[in-house]
Amino acid sequence: MKKTNIITIAHSLLEKLINENSVVIDATCGNGHDTLFLASKVKHVHAFDIQEIALNNTKLLTKDYNNITYHLSSFENITKVINYYDGVVFNLGYLPNGDQSITTQHEKTVQTLKQLYKNRLGFVLLVAYPGHKEGLLEQVAIQSFLDKTNIKYEVIRLPYFTKNEAPIIYYWHNN
Template identity: 40%
Template sequence: MEKILSMAHTILKNHLNNNSIAIDATCGKGNDTLFLAKICKKVYAFDIQIDAINMTKERCKEYQNIEYLLKSHEYISDIGEKVDGIIFNLGYLPTKSHTLTTLLPSTIAGVTKGIKMLNKGGVCVVVAYPGCPSGREENEGLMELLPGIDQHEFEVVKYEFINQVNDPPILYIIERISL
C-alpha cells in the first residue's frame, strides 16, 4: 500500500508538469520543495523558521526555480498568482523545537486561501499528523472545513490507514474541478 507522503507526491505528480507553478507551504528540510522543483517551472517555498529556509536552500541548491518566503502560509496569497499544486505537510521538524509546529488558525487560513488560488485541474494536498495535541486539533479543524467545500468547485478526498494504532498521518486531497 502506498504510504501517506508517497501518495501525496504521486497525486501532485499526476497534476503537475514543466509549465506548472506550485507551493510548498511548509518547506522544512526541503524534501517536498525538491520534489516539486524537479517537476515544475516555479516553486514558492514557505516556512516560518529561517533554519528551515536555509536547509531547503542547501537541499535544493541545484535548482534556480524556487522563491523562498520566510513567512507563515496564512499569507499564501501574497504570491499574487494562480497555482497548479500545493502541499501542506503539517507538524514540526523532527530535529527542531516541537513548539514551532503548524497550528490550527494559520493552517485553516492557509488552506482556505490556497485552494482559491488553484487553477482548474490543480490540486492541494494536506498531510495531517493527529498523533499529538496540536496535530489532533488541526485535523479536527480540517474535518470541519473540508466536508463543507462546494462539490461543484472541488473534489475532496481523505486517504487514511484505518487499522493502524497511534493515530497515523492522514492525507487530504482537494482538486479544483471548476472555476
C-alpha cells in the first residue's frame, strides 16, 4: 500500500479553504514547503518563523514569488502585526534537519489559538505531531482548548501509525 503523506492531505484540505484572493498566514514556515504551496494559490502569504535559518530556507525556496511577506517572529505576534487574514496554517514541531530542541511549545501554541479565536477571522489548519514529547503535550493541549470552546473542528489521523505517533490534522473556522 502506498502511504499518503500527512502534508499531502493537509494541502488538499487547504485547496478547499483558499482561493486566489486569499490572504493566508503560514505560522511556522520552516523549510518553506507550505509557504511555497500557498504562494502558488493565493493572493498573499505571511510567513512566520522564529529561526533565521528557517526564514532563509523559505526565502530561497520561494524566490520566484513576490506575494510573500517574511516575519522573523513568533506566531504569538500574528494578531499584533496582521490586521486581516483568511486563514492560518500551523505545521507544528521542529525544523526537519534542524535543531530539534527548537520546537513549538504547547503554552504558546494554545495562547495563539486563543488570540485567533478571539479575532473571529478565517480558518485555522494545524498539523500536530504527538510522536515526540513536546508534540504530545501540544496535541493534548490543543484538544483540550478545542473541547472548552464551541468550535466545530474536524480531525484527521492517519491509520498506519501506533496511536500516539500518528500526526494529526485539526481544522476549523473561527468566523
